[in-house]
Every structure is written in structure tokens, then in C-alpha cells.
Amino acid sequence: MHLSTLLLPLAAAAAVHASALTVQNARVTVSSDATQLLTEQLSLDGTLPSLSLGPTDTLKLTFQVAEKDGGKGVQPHQTFLRFESGGEEGVQPVRVTAGGKAKFELNMAKPPSSLPPTTTEPVKVQLLLGSFKHSPSKFDLFELTVPASAPPAQHPDEASFHPLPPIEHTFRPEQKVPPKFVSAVFSALVVAPWVVLLGLWSTLQYRVPHLFSPHILPFTSSLAAFEALLLWYWVDLKLGQVLLYGAILGVVTAVTGKQALGAAGDWRLGKR
Structure with a gap:
């Protein structure tokens, strides 16, 4: 095997190692009301320092990004601080x-806004570096204890978005149907006048030859139409429709009734 082929993986590994980034002169300072409380040089190889901030304290972090071997300052394409606490995280560009x-x-x-909601659990702070010419790097900086986050203020319309109790419908009880015997009795009472009328017609049609006269039959038919209208109303029609159709039938009944009365008077006087 050719020697260059053997050295190629080693050369690639050396190039990657040479293109790694590092952080130099990382320092953190804590102050409050223009009074410096703490200043500390960060060592990225040892144990993470634990810092604490009060409600009015300010933390200042300074560092320089450089090539790991050459020590030359480098501007990464992406630089972020990552805050993580209790499963919540936030990313702050730098x-x-x-x-x-x-x-x-x-x-x-x-x-x-990048600082996640905090509790008594410390916030872990990491530095993330990304570059097209260098390998991506991640550094653990420190652990930060900050005051617990206050609960968010209640929105004026928050109650409108809470689940409402389920709507319960109260249905009317089923309509009670009268006994079949009572229904049959009243049906018979409704039909009885027509039975009597037909019976009278069957006995008087030979004595009174004018019952089926064109002057009398329209009036009788209008009366039958009224009965049919009431039956239709009971089955399907609404009250407004019944009043409309009833008004039309009323006019027809009045005209045919007047004509029937006039014809009956003429027959009595012998004019017809």
C-alpha cells in the first residue's frame, strides 16, 4: 500500500485538531449598584464555579475566541450562550x-427573554461556537443561582379560555297519548255530524231533489274542505298556514252559502 494512503487519515485528523477553537481569558464579574461584588477567572478544564445573583445584580462575562494551537483570535459564524434549568432551556446570541x-x-x-423560568435549581451556562472553517465547540462555563421566576401576571381575558362545565340538556318528557278508547270516542264525535248528514241525504234525496244541485253542492263541498283543512293542520300544517287557507275557504263558503240560500228560497217560492 502506498505511504500517502496510510498518512491521509492522520493528516485529516491533524487538520481537524488544528482547526479546533478554544476560549481564552474568560472572566466573570458580578456587581450591584456600581459596586463590584465578585470577579473570577474561568478555567474551562476544572470544576464549574457556582455563582449567585440577587434581584438587582448584574453579571458581566468577557472572553476571546481563538484557534486552539495558533492562539489567533477568530470570529465564529455563530456564538451562543445556552441556559438550562429544570428541563427548560434558552439560547442567547453573543x-x-x-x-x-x-x-x-x-x-x-x-x-x-432567553433566560428560562427559574426555580431554586441552578442554571447551567454553556458557550456554543460554530464556524464553517473550524470544528464546532461547546464549553461549560459556570452554574448560576438566580431568584426564582415570578408567576406570570394573569391576563384579563384568561377566564374566557378556561374550560367551561359541560352543557346538560333537559328534555321534555314524552308526550302522553290518551287511551285508544278516548281517542276513538272523540273521533266518533267529530265524524258523527257527517254520518248524520249522509244519512239524511240518503233518505231525503228522493224527496228533496235539489240536494245535489250545482247551487247547493259547492257550499257542501266548502264545508267538507274545512274539515279536510283541520285534519291537514293536525297532521302537518302550522297555525299561520291554517289561518291563511281558512280565510280563503271562508270567502268561498260565504259566497257559495249565499248562493245556496238564494236557490233554496227560489225553490220554496216555486221560481225554479
Whole structure:
């Protein structure tokens, strides 16, 4: 096997190692009301320091991004601070100069929106670096204890979005149907006048030859139409429709009734 083929993986590994990024001169300062409370040089290889901030304290972080071997300052394409606490996380972009220097301030009086909701559990702070020419890097900076987040203020319309109790419908009890015997009795009473009328017609049609006269039959038919209208109303029609159709039938009944009375008077006087 050719020697260059054997050295190719080693050369690639060396190039990747040479293109790694590191952080130099990382320092954190805590102050309150223009009074410096703490300043500490960060060592990225040892145990993470634990810092604490009060409600009005300000944390200032400064560092420089450089190549791991050459020590030359580098401006990464992406630089972020990652805050993680209790399963919640937030990412804050950090501006880095062309020489690799960066500065970030965390004012607890006005915390950034990237800081996740906090409890008594410390917030782990990491630095994330991304570059097209260098390998991505991640550094654990420190653990930060901050005051617990206050509950969010209640929105005026919050109650409108709460689940409402289920709507319970109260249905009317089923309509009670009268006994069949009572229904049959009243049906017979309704039909009885027509039975009597037909019976009278069958006995008087030979004595009174004018019952089926064109002057009498329209009036009788209008009366039958009224009965049919009431039956239709009971089955399907509404009250407004019954009043409309009844008014039309009323006019027809009045006209045919007047004509029938006139014809009956003429027959009695012998004019017809």
C-alpha cells in the first residue's frame, strides 16, 4: 500500500485538531449598584464555579475566541450562550468582534427573554461556537443561582379560555297519548255530524231533489274542505298556514252559502 494512503487519515485528523477553537481569558464579574461584588477567572478544564445573583445584580462575562494551537483570535459564524434549568432551556446570541473578543451582560433587574423560568435549581451556562472553517465547540462555563421566576401576571381575558362545565340538556318528557278508547270516542264525535248528514241525504234525496244541485253542492263541498283543512293542520300544517287557507275557504263558503240560500228560497217560492 502506498505511504500517502496510510498518512491521509492522520493528516485529516491533524487538520481537524488544528482547526479546533478554544476560549481564552474568560472572566466573570458580578456587581450591584456600581459596586463590584465578585470577579473570577474561568478555567474551562476544572470544576464549574457556582455563582449567585440577587434581584438587582448584574453579571458581566468577557472572553476571546481563538484557534486552539495558533492562539489567533477568530470570529465564529455563530456564538451562543445556552441556559438550562429544570428541563427548560434558552439560547442567547453573543456578538463577537473580528479579533474574537466578546462581552455579555446579564442584568437581573431586566433579565433577557432567553433566560428560562427559574426555580431554586441552578442554571447551567454553556458557550456554543460554530464556524464553517473550524470544528464546532461547546464549553461549560459556570452554574448560576438566580431568584426564582415570578408567576406570570394573569391576563384579563384568561377566564374566557378556561374550560367551561359541560352543557346538560333537559328534555321534555314524552308526550302522553290518551287511551285508544278516548281517542276513538272523540273521533266518533267529530265524524258523527257527517254520518248524520249522509244519512239524511240518503233518505231525503228522493224527496228533496235539489240536494245535489250545482247551487247547493259547492257550499257542501266548502264545508267538507274545512274539515279536510283541520285534519291537514293536525297532521302537518302550522297555525299561520291554517289561518291563511281558512280565510280563503271562508270567502268561498260565504259566497257559495249565499248562493245556496238564494236557490233554496227560489225553490220554496216555486221560481225554479
